[in-house]
Amino acid sequence: MSDEKISNNKAIDAALHLNGNPQNVKQFYDDWAKHYNLDTSSSEYSGPAIGAKLLSEYLPAKDSRLLDAGCGTGLVGIELHNLGYRHVDGFDLSDAMAEKAVASGAYRQVIGGIDMMRAAENYADANYAAILSIGVFTLGHVAPEALIVLLQLASPGGLLLVSTRTHYYDQTNFQLVIDELIESGQLELLKVIRDAPYNNDGDGHYWVMRKAG
């Protein structure tokens, strides 16, 4: 990736210049965990609130079993908790981020040190009504193929709700991965909100998908 400046916040800009290597990404977030909430709040990060609200429109039952994939410090879980959801699990690559999520009290269970690309190994019997992943399909973090892994963790007919930073969508094969999942009958696209608020550096897209029943 180029060294072009993407964000005006130093840490957020550095996050967008990660190289997708799980060890580097983990180290970066372990170091950032302490200041993450303050930095993202200063950047008017709205992904968690938008993602949680969107989920509640498609899955209003508050006892639904949800998985927050790449939960970070728990911002998505807190939004879901405020909406009344009480059965939210989460995982993250970074142990330090996951510890913050545990401390938020919004989750039933949080596991740190899990690479999304290998998450199916840790959730062998997963049968979640919905998987959310907000702020993770972003440059230098996970490849679009991680969608295929997340799909395995959802129940038949379960939902997948993810955000993509606009520049991630523009620079990766995300659309191709979705198209292939739809064409092969594994996924249905229920809604995409394009160019919606994300943070004060740019927009994002929000995708609501349903796993084949």
Ligand SMILES: C[S@@+](CC[C@H](N)C(=O)[O-])C[C@H]1O[C@@H](n2cnc3c(N)ncnc32)[C@H](O)[C@@H]1O
């Ligand atoms: C920008 S933060 C978003 C966190 C949270 N979802 C939120 O909206 O605040 C990105 C998160 O993705 C996690 N992450 C990055 N690559 C990952 C991977 N391969 N597997 C699991 N988590 C990953 C990072 O550790 C970090 O916590």
